[in-house]
Amino acid sequence: xxxxxxxxxxxxxxxxxxxxxxxxxxxxxxxxxxxxxxxxxxxxxxxxxxxxxxxxxxxxxxxxxxxxxxxxxxxxxxxxxxxxxxxxxxxxxxxxxxxxxxxxxxxxxxxxxxxxxxxxxxxxxxxxxxxxxxxxxxxxxxxxxxxxxxxxxxxxxxxxxxxxxxxxxxxxxxxxxxxxxxxxxxxxxxxxxxxxxxxxxxxxxxxxxxxxxxxxxxxxxxxxxxxxxxxxxxxxxxxxxxxxxxxxxxxxxxxxxxxxxxxxxxxxxxxxxxxxxxxxxxxxxxxxxxxxxxxxxxxxxxxxxxxxxxxxxxxxxxxxxxxxxxxxxxxxxxxxxxxxxxxxxxxxxxxxxxxxxxxxxxxxxxxxxxxxxxxxxxxxxxxxxxxxxxxxxxxxxxxxxxxxxxxxxxxxxxxxxxxxxxxxxx
Numbered sequence: 001x002x003x004x005x006x007x008x009x010x011x012x013x014x015x016x017x018x019x020x021x022x023x024x025x026x027x028x029x030x031x032x033x034x035x036x037x038x039x040x041x042x043x044x045x046x047x048x049x050x051x052x053x054x055x056x057x058x059x060x061x062x063x064x065x066x067x068x069x070x071x072x073x074x075x076x077x078x079x080x081x082x083x084x085x086x087x088x089x090x091x092x093x094x095x096x097x098x099x100x101x102x103x104x105x106x107x108x109x110x111x112x113x114x115x116x117x118x119x120x121x122x123x124x125x126x127x128x129x130x131x132x133x134x135x136x137x138x139x140x141x142x143x144x145x146x147x148x149x150x151x152x153x154x155x156x157x158x159x160x161x162x163x164x165x166x167x168x169x170x171x172x173x174x175x176x177x178x179x180x181x182x183x184x185x186x187x188x189x190x191x192x193x194x195x196x197x198x199x200x201x202x203x204x205x206x207x208x209x210x211x212x213x214x215x216x217x218x219x220x221x222x223x224x225x226x227x228x229x230x231x232x233x234x235x236x237x238x239x240x241x242x243x244x245x246x247x248x249x250x251x252x253x254x255x256x257x258x259x260x261x262x263x264x265x266x267x268x269x270x271x272x273x274x275x276x277x278x279x280x281x282x283x284x285x286x287x288x289x290x291x292x293x294x295x296x297x298x299x300x301x302x303x304x305x306x307x308x309x310x311x312x313x314x315x316x317x318x319x320x321x322x323x324x325x326x327x328x329x330x331x332x333x334x335x336x337x338x339x340x341x342x343x344x345x346x347x348x349x350x351x352x353x354x355x356x357x358x359x360x361x362x363x364x365x366x367x368x369x370x371x372x373x374x375x376x377x378x379x380x381x382x383x384x385x386x387x388x389x390x391x392x393x394x395x396x397x398x399x400x401x402x403x404x405x406x407x408x409x410x411x412x413x414x415x416x417x418x419x420x421x422x423x424x425x426x
Contacts, residue, residue: 022199026143026160028117031204033137033164035197037207037217040114041129044121048292058314064288068122070280076123077276080116080332084268087112093408095333096259097420100166100179102135102140104158116333121293125279126323126342127334128293130169137161160203167204167235170388171217171257176204219388221302221345223361226392233398236358240351240400241370244344245409247317248374251325252416256424259329267329272337275330279323286319293334294320294342298389305349305360313350317343328416336416340375341385344368361390362398369399378416379407 051072058064089109092098105113117132142162159180166176180197211217226233261272283290289297301308308316326337336341348367352358365386372382386399414424 019195019198022156022204026199026202027158027206027265029137029141029145029157029160030164030167030203031210032140033161033203034168034205034207034210034214035176036140037129037133037165037168038138038211040118040133041121041215044118047118047122054071058200066284069283069288070277071290073124073276073283074273075276076119076125077273077330078269079119079123080271081272083112083116083119084272084331087115089334090114090115091116092132095131095331096328098131099137099417099422100131100335101162101183102131102132102138102158105135107139107143110136110139113333116168120334121222121334123276124283125276125327125332126290126292126294126320126333126339127230127327127332127336128295128338130165130335132333132335134162134165136164140343156199156268161290163200164203164207168207168211170210170219170384171208172191172238173201173204173208175381175384177201178384179378182378184381202401220391221364221389223302223305223364224359225392225396226359226361226390229394229398232357233359234360234401236355236362237366237398237402238350238361238405239359240348241366242409243372244347244367245374245406248322248340248343248371248412251321252374252414252424254325255329255416256418258325258423259418260422262330271330272332275326275332278326280321280324280415281322286316286323290316290320290323293338295338298342298345301345301349302364308349308353310350310353313346313353317346317350320346336375337372337381337385340371341368341389344371344386347371361392361395365395365399366402369403373403374407374410375416
């Protein structure tokens, strides 16, 4: 008997009258999320200028001398440790257990989380603002949204805040749209895809536009243009992306052990200063470019791709990856995307320095792709970030092909995120 192969009809699309009321809340969340991100980032940059320029100049100490880097990073550990210990809410949950998809935190937790994030960004640890700022924006959107728009469902506010913050981080809603679509692929959703992403995409667009108008972020590294790709470029893309993914997985596998070592210290006023001291020692080894979240520093690397030797690039790559591992393990509040981008950039430029036939733009894009796939396990986000650094139509096909073996190396393996009991998420 012939089997019935008829498929169930697709879920009906939502009418416009259902989607239109979501536009205003999405716009408000988008603008607010962007302003919070820009505000925290700008305040941290002002404090960074005082800590790393004004203060050492006044004391007659070298800005990035070994002594000053040790003092500043240890002091940052002490300052953040005090916030985690004494401020109500303890600056939120252990950052090793959180990712881009943030839980809704109580309002009392948010001020401490903002303070800990700002101190971290200014003090030099190798983390970015994305995870804690998403958590802050989710908490604020949920709290205010319930008061102003009582009929809107609770999960909507988290989706809007996450999308808005990702759009603001990258200055474009494209990154948010890719992350949302990837998240929806693993869930059972009702209705058409664009019905589900409509409001978050409005929030992401509002966040991206606000950031662009206020801060004007630029991600293109202006590396030498990549010409028409040849077979050697394809081989280089496959090899660099795969090796970068393997390098990133070294940090992923080490993560629960390093986190466990700091956790055994038993108190944030021990773990965070100890982590700061280790970060200071790493900075002394890798140089000042391995400090901070890494976005400004990759611009400095890209301005002179041939200005460092393969050994120097290798040192910066390993030191920055170790710094990311330590900062994420000891309790500093921050995200892993931007320091991972630095690791991939240094790795790709190191490949160019070692094998000049590997074009700088290709090395950077595929290096970033491989490291981000390992660290974030976000395929679309990794492809987007790699392509955004090297604005070249010809590189997209190479990145898509290079992502395939790199993904095979990382999929199904532990992630750089832990459960409450310290075991890695898979």
